[in-house]
Amino acid sequence: MSKELNLTLKVWRQRNNKAKGQFVTIQANNIADDMSFLEMLDVVNEDLTRKGEDPIYFDHDCREGICGMCSLVINGRPHGPKEGTTTCQLHMRSFHDGQTIVIEPWRAAAFPVLKDLAVDRTAFDRIQQAGGYVNVNTGGVPDANTIPIPKRIADEAFESATCIGCGACVAACKNASAMLFVSAKVSQFALLPQGQTERYERAQAMVDQMDKEGFGSCTNTGACEAECPVGIKLTNIARLNREYLNAKIFRQEDVHS
Amino acid sequence: MSSKSKPVLTSSLGKKLIMSLTGLFLCSFLVVHLIGNLQLFKDDAGYAFNNYAYFMTHFTPIKVVSYLLYASIVIHAVYALILTRQNKAARPVGYYKSSGNENSKWNSRNMGILGTVILVFLVTHMQHFWWQYKFGTTPYVEYQTELATGNRQIIASDDLPSDYTGYKIYVNNGVEIVQSKDLYKQVAYIFQNPFIVLLYIVAMAALAFHLIHGFQSAFQTLGFNHRRYIGLVRGIGIWVFGIIIPIAFATMPLYFYFKSL
């Protein structure tokens, strides 16, 4: 049986990138507790539209935890109070009747607010474009398993590759650092044979771009790991540090021409 | 992919490398400082400690290391300031409601505050002992030890005698004579003041929390997380640098305070 909740939302409203935003209190009544958080916002938006008001602008796409589009800092926690979930996977049963819910956008200089709760995360795209790929000459499809990779390594690379680029790590970090994201993207290639050719250039190029975008630096608080919806681990950050310092101090100057 | 050959220290990771290396160097100093200072607990009227203090301030290799140490403190603090400013700028608008303790430890988020407490402490600490020993007024002591029997006579005064020209150690008729500034007594004098004792204890608490996070964090920054040994690093960070060393240091002011009552 589903219960119904009446909630008070304190929502960040901001007309556009330039405008000054503020919190607006909105009542959300008769919310079924088996709705997802985004469905709750849909209901609120229908209500606002009916009243002729501007609906709350927020990001979403797949609504099943795989695309990384949904965001929102809910009561001080990126993606809300539950561990290992995105906002689209968060259900209203995690809240209680009469609760006040504060909803804010990701806060980072590198993620400027576009409107209301949606932020511009193209900084992540630019970091990816700086080195988060492998160059391969295409041709015939190679046979599967022609390149042997130990299972342990393949698994670890796969775990790193599960990063959905949502930006919760940046939102959670007191320094708005993107290290968890960048480290996941560097790790997935550093571990695999296909990533070796550009291994050290990649670490440098992606870190350079990360700094350029204005993300903070990592102070190893671990908040990112705690808030990451897919469980990307801090060990990735140690690997990124290792890749980068190794590249800068030893590998890069190895080539003398 | 373009690989630009920018110097390592221009990047955020390069600056953290500096934090990590200076921090670990300062940790290594703590160990040496603690072991040396254990001589304060010897019941020999400061004989061992005063000789050790002279050695530490006049032996050239140690002097070189001590200048590296002062430099490390300054560099560690300056880079912390640079990084903190960058990190603050990375989030110009803060959260209305922030979760803090739900996803990270208090000390890991407040290394700057803890570090500032330690820095303030260091300045007063240097003033109490290093400055007084080098340039200020310290008490004077002369130890006359009969080498055959080990019997020791102590001639002490609160001021340096007018003909004092510096530390001397020599043997005369089977009696070893040491003339020295009495840093041991200076320690005893300073720790008669309960407020200073309190300051030292607060500073050691700050040091403990700083190092519980800082020691293992320095290794993470260096990229060290060997599956087998990272547990050892974390253990050393918490038990040795976070608990044993700060408590051992904190017992020194307490020891002298209660001795003076």
Ligand code: SF4
């Ligand atoms: S590391 Fe985790 S929190 Fe950060 S972008 Fe990737 S999935 Fe999101």
Ligand code: FES
């Ligand atoms: S909408 Fe795709 S992960 Fe939430």
